[in-house]
Amino acid sequence: MKRSAIGRGVLDTLARYNHNVEVIMLGEFEYLLICATARLGDDAYGAAIRLSVEKATGCRCSVGALYTTLDRLEQKGLLHTWMGEATPERGGRPKRRVRVTAKGTREATNFYNTVVRASQGVSWAPNAGLEGS
Amino acid sequence: MSGPGWWLADQASRLLGQDEREAVRGDFSELGTTSATALREILGLVVRRQVGTWANRGPWLALVGLVLPLGFLLNVISRHWAASSAVYAWLYVNNWTWGYLESPGARLDVLNISVAFVRECITLTCWAWTAGFALGSLSRRASWFNGGLFGVVLLGGTIAGTAAPVGGTAIVFAHVFYRVLFLFFLRVVLVLLPAVAGMSTALRLARPRLSRAIGWFVAVTILTWWAAPRIESAVIWSMWSLSNTDPLAGGISAWRGSLAVRFLPAAMLWPAGYLITTASWPRRRTTAIAADD
Numbered sequence: 001m002k003r004s005a006i007g008r009g010v011l012d013t014l015a016r017y018n019h020n021v022e023v024i025m026l027g028e029f030e031y032l033l034i035c036a037t038a039r040l041g042d043d044a045y046g047a048a049i050r051l052s053v054e055k056a057t058g059c060r061c062s063v064g065a066l067y068t069t070l071d072r073l074e075q076k077g078l079l080h081t082w083m084g085e086a087t088p089e090r091g092g093r094p095k096r097r098v099r100v101t102a103k104g105t106r107e108a109t110n111f112y113n114t115v116v117r118a119s120q121g122v123s124w125a126p127n128a129g130l131e132g133s
Numbered sequence: 134m135s136g137p138g139w140w141l142a143d144q145a146s147r148l149l150g151q152d153e154r155e156a157v158r159g160d161f162s163e164l165g166t167t168s169a170t171a172l173r174e175i176l177g178l179v180v181r182r183q184v185g186t187w188a189n190r191g192p193w194l195a196l197v198g199l200v201l202p203l204g205f206l207l208n209v210i211s212r213h214w215a216a217s218s219a220v221y222a223w224l225y226v227n228n229w230t231w232g233y234l235e236s237p238g239a240r241l242d243v244l245n246i247s248v249a250f251v252r253e254c255i256t257l258t259c260w261a262w263t264a265g266f267a268l269g270s271l272s273r274r275a276s277w278f279n280g281g282l283f284g285v286v287l288l289g290g291t292i293a294g295t296a297a298p299v300g301g302t303a304i305v306f307a308h309v310f311y312r313v314l315f316l317f318f319l320r321v322v323l324v325l326l327p328a329v330a331g332m333s334t335a336l337r338l339a340r341p342r343l344s345r346a347i348g349w350f351v352a353v354t355i356l357t358w359w360a361a362p363r364i365e366s367a368v369i370w371s372m373w374s375l376s377n378t379d380p381l382a383g384g385i386s387a388w389r390g391s392l393a394v395r396f397l398p399a400a401m402l403w404p405a406g407y408l409i410t411t412a413s414w415p416r417r418r419t420t421a422i423a424a425d426d
Contacts, residue, residue: 062177065181083155093159094159
């Protein structure tokens with residue numbers, strides 16, 4: 001037990017030393033997926049999340065990027081996915097439904113707060129002129 | 134969703150897991166994606182999945198420890214055994230006479246040769262099935278690549294060598310059937326098909342039953358122990374046929390009886406050992422599958 005804790009500590013230290021930001025916070029695409037999932041609520045599944053991300057970013061979201069990132073987030077415990085019901089408009093095929101976990105909500109909140117803090121005082125941030133006043 | 138484009142997309146999607154395939158095809162239906170876009174996106178997802186799979190150690194272990202060494206060993210052993218069986222088949226089929234059964238000594242010869250042939254067939258099948266199981270279990274999503282390569286090594290690994298022994302047996306191998314078809318048939322039926330069956334079993338089962346795994350291990354160990362002397366001769370014969378030199382030439386004869394060649398039978402046992410390990414360590418195995426998928 002003690003040995004594995006030491007091992008994890010060493011790995012974390014090495015990861016931070018190598019500026020592996022993924023250990024500390026979400027990636028931006030991961031954050032986009034969590035946002036889309038949270039916004040869609042009970043209607044969150046593959047195609048809907050994809051459309052939501054494309055609408056928010058104006059960029060194309062490939063099936064490969066979507067499903068591999070969903071898997072990664074599920075392995076991290078930030079999302080939970082399951083196979084839903086089949087519908088006629090999908091040719092009788094089921095949806096892969098998605099839900100944000102409590103840990104996912106915490107991580108997304110941390111990411112958002114970090115980005116807001118890091119953006120204070122920069123010219124493109126809406127509150128740039130307010131700093132120091 | 135019909136037409137050649139969708140057929141191609143459907144074939145490509147078979148490289149994905151079943152749930153993922155259904156979800157992705159459903160998304161395409163719902164979004165009204167064209168077949169060309171669907172094919173491109175499915176291939177993109179397959180490539181990402183493959184890259185993710187090869188980031189694990191399982192497919193590499195299967196490639197380095199199984200596909201290349203065992204594929205080549207099964208190739209040379211099946212080739213050697215097929216060549217010697219071809220000689221007896223020619224002797225007893227092409228030159229059949231009831232005299233073979235009239236004399237007690239000749240009858241005993243027929244019996245011994247038939248028993249040896251059946252034993253060799255069973256041995257090859259067992260080796261191939263256990264190798265296929267280990268291959269599928271370790272490779273998971275990379276099974277189609279490692280399995281395909283295993284087939285290439287098995288069928289083509291010695292393609293550059295001498296097609297068949299010369300000298301006293303030249304008359305046998307003058308027949309295309311014995312030189313080409315018999316060899317091909319033996320490899321496909323006794324090695325390739327059992328390996329594919331083992332691989333598909335591994336992909337279907339999360340964990341084999343321990344009693345069956347022990348049964349396979351005991352059977353493979355006994356058969357390998359019986360076959361050990363013939364493995365050595367098959368390898369030496371193959372080295373000779375690949376190099377086209379005299380079998381008694383210095384380089385090759387130095388291998389005869391060497392430690393490396395004596396340990397070759399043990400190499401045929403490791404897939405059966407892996408089967409037992411997989412069956413007896415359920416928790417570790419489940420974790421490995423979850424990490425891989």
